């Protein structure tokens with residue numbers, strides 16, 4: 095072990111996350127590989143190692159002969175301080191080598207609030223932040239992940255971004271990189287070629303001009319780059335790689351269990367949900383394969399917990415059959431199955447009861463809005479009757495805690511909708527009185543509200559976020575209405591949601607803000623411990639940009655969005671129609687009942703799985 | 705069923721795995737090898753697995769012991785090889801056998817303590833160390849389980865110590881009480897720093913070497 099590291103590790107919290115060596119971590123002989131990739135997650139080890147996408151791509155890259163992909167995470171503050179003091183540059187966990195010397199530095203970015211951590215990791219690695227400051231082909235700085243569907247706020251720092259699911263494009267990209275290295279191309283030549291790989295977006299090949307009012311005037315491709323970059327996806331989930339043999343951390347992480355991915359995409363079409371749009375269309379993995387991967391991964395890892403994961407797991411056709419099939423195996427291995435998300439319908443409740451057996455802790459539902467009118471407007475196809483029926487069933491079955499999640503500030507929300515959230519809680523309370531099997535234990539109902547953030551590529555991308563004053567007024571309104579002791583109301587005075595709204599619909603001019611806020615010390619800004627609104631506001635002021643322009647402005651349907659050249663498969667006209675239908679209070683059926691023609695099936699060249 | 709004991713090495717990266725995380729790690733290692741851990745009875749059954757003498761985070765050891773119970777009736781043959789296929793780097797099982805002696809008979813611990821001096825060892829350090837640890841009382845501050853600071857006299861818990869010097873390093877071969885109460889050999893470095901700050905090392909490193917019972921016979 096490195097002597098400098100040996101000195102500092104005893105002084106930091108949870109040192110095991112900084113040393114690697116976990117079971118199934120891939121070790122290769124560095125003299126036998128020609129391409130070294132530092133796969134970076136701009137958050138802590140515990141968060142990054144819980145990410146299935148990271149595990150998939152780690153496996154895919156390491157399956158390439160001659161390529162060694164290693165992991166790297168953002169250190170917690172105490173470790174960062176020690177590393178800077180001891181002048182230890184950011185290193186990869188497998189080899190301990192500084193990532194600044196790697197061929198490719200690849201980030202997986204799931205959320206906008208991780209942007210500052212990405213910059214700080216480059217800085218810790220001693221790599222110049224801006225793509226234009228890095229003349230050489232290496233290190234090539236690339237990024238993928240959901241936040242890349244609008245990566246304009248960090249476009250100047252990336253050499254290229256990968257849009258969509260990375261399994262196929264990362265292989266093609268690394269092969270092109272190896273060719274470039276062999277044949278001695280310069281970076282510009284490489285990028286001009288790379289932009290023709292499907293799903294690869296090279297920001298420097300697009301010029302962006304602005305109107306006087308700050309909106310985007312034009313996005314113009316150069317050097318033959320495609321006018322629009324379409325995301326890449328795996329069309330056949332039965333051919334997609336699944337990491338049955340995956341790293342088992344030696345220290346506790348957030349999702350300390352196996353994550354079995356049943357399908358990708360979501361049939362529901364909630365109008366606020368970015369994941370629901372950008373992961374389209376639905377593609378199922380066959381039940382046989384799911385069962386096989388479940389067995390293989392349990393046997394290899396020794397884990398005794400497994401989550402059946404997807405955006406809306408209970409929509410998986412054959413879920414009951416899959417659970418039936420796995421039951422004897424679960425018994426034998428003392429394996430607990432769990433579902434991450436739950437729809438408040440009888441079907442998922444029955445399943446939940448079966449899976450949870452003795453452990454009747456709490457249930458979580460997300461009605462999102464208090465009235466049927468507003469739920470229709472956001473296309474959350476859930477009725478209060480469904481919710482109450484599920485709660486009754488749960489209470490009768492011995493559950494005594496329910497958590498309810500809502501959003502405040504959804505388009506068209508009125509005070510009546512806000513107040514109705516309290517009514518929903520009261521009705522759940524009433525359902526408990528009617529049907530609880532054991533009233534002595536009492537009941538705990540928790541209502542949580544978050545502050546709605548409009549996201550790009552959704553039906554609400556044109557909508558303003560409500561101001562913080564208005565958000566707090568609605569919180570106060572709701573707090574007044576919730577007056578029973580059994581109902582606890584949680585809300586966060588979260589200025590993070592405001593900055594999330596600013597960044598998620600940001601344009602390329604915001605790169606200057608990111609650089610400024612980084613210089614002022616921003617790093618793990620997804621963590622309340624590190625987030626500072628004044629620091630962000632200062633950075634915006636210095637760069638002459640107004641954050642409210644991005645967060646709180648209504649956009650017209652004709653406006654050119656900063657991400658207009660990014661194609662997720664869903665047409666803009668479909669999003670506009672969904673937006674209009676929201677204001678008309680009209681719902682849209684889910685993809686299983688009826689295809690609404692969003693366009694995403696063009697990505698798979700057939701009808702969607704549904 | 706069988707009550708088994710593992711003798712294992714914990715070093716390098718694995719020396720940073722905390723006690724709780726090590727338990728968790730082993731809970732996953734056993735099923736990988738087809739071993740079925742026995743669980744306690746009661747409302748919250750937990751696997752029957754315990755580490756005899758938890759090692760402070762950052763220290764390494766050649767002689768860690770872990771007791772566990774399995775459903776299978778086996779004597780431990782072949783288990784070490786099997787487990788070693790799937791352990792994190794820095795953990796290595798030396799042997800696995802049926803528990804013969806209760807853990808409470810473990811009395812003494814031999815360890816190697818290394819003191820690093822980045823600017824070279826100050827002249828007279830080993831003499832000063834010999835003098836210091838031949839006193840009747842050498843106090844160090846120690847946190848109790850309840851996080852309160854107390855003063856601990858290390859001398860009654862220190863059975864023997866021999867100091868040698870090598871380049872920028874002072875090395876001690878120590879034998880200390882293992883438990884009830886035991887002495888963390890790293891506290892000898894703290895004691896030196898507190899009593900004779902002019903000889904304070906830049907870093908102290910501990911490795912457990914061997915375990916003994918009260919008679920000084922190797923404990924397994």
Ligand code: SF4
Pocket residue numbers: 374375376685686688689690691692693694695702
């Ligand atoms: S093409 Fe039709 S079925 Fe497929 S995702 Fe779009 S709306 Fe749903």
